[in-house]
Amino acid sequence: ICIAFPDAYEVGMSNVGMQIIYHVINELDGYMADRVYAPLVDIGQMLKTTNQKLLAKESNRALHEFDCLGFTLQYELCYTNVLYMLELGGVPLRAKDRDENHPLVMAGGPCVFNPEPMAAFFDFFVIGEGEEVTVEVCDVLASAKRKGLNKLKTLIELSKVSGVYVPSFYEPE
Numbered sequence: 001i002c003i004a005f006p007d008a009y010e011v012g013m014s015n016v017g018m019q020i021i022y023h024v025i026n027e028l029d030g031y032m033a034d035r036v037y038a039p040l041v042d043i044g045q046m047l048k049t050t051n052q053k054l055l056a057k058e059s060n061r062a063l064h065e066f067d068c069l070g071f072t073l074q075y076e077l078c079y080t081n082v083l084y085m086l087e088l089g090g091v092p093l094r095a096k097d098r099d100e101n102h103p104l105v106m107a108g109g110p111c112v113f114n115p116e117p118m119a120a121f122f123d124f125f126v127i128g129e130g131e132e133v134t135v136e137v138c139d140v141l142a143s144a145k146r147k148g149l150n151k152l153k154t155l156i157e158l159s160k161v162s163g164v165y166v167p168s169f170y171e172p173e
Helices: 016-027 041-049 076-088 116-121 130-147 151-159
Strands: 002-005 034-037 068-072 104-108 124-126
Touching: 002 016, 016 068, 016 130, 041 076, 068 076, 076 116, 104 130, 104 151, 124 130, 124 151, 130 151
Parallel strands: 002 034, 002 068, 068 104, 104 124
Antiparallel strands: none
């Protein structure tokens, strides 16, 4: 999983929640969490101009190479940065446009208490304290990968986790 903070490195590194999730995942046997931050405009432009992808901090893997991207939504002003990061990482913006070859894209954080403004862009949301369900979400993702489950079946399994919301399973009114 790549944990994504949709703001500059200097802002994201001080986020305690992200540090906790990163630590929890990396303490688990068989799991690896990496991090990525929104590049400043000049770096983003350089990535586009040179046809390079946004890379995760520790592994130098492109975002589209991960099994899951986990964004933290700390404030509404970062919503456009999520799209910017997906684009730079080679990941289709809308959940409906991603297939079995793309990572699942999830979000957590304070803004997820009202997920609908960003529902079209995420496969699932963790509503509530992410630290409490991180291990369970990772276990479901790993189990689905071992079993060769497709995206839909994986999302069905994730929807059984308390606090996980899969927008494609609902029609907003």
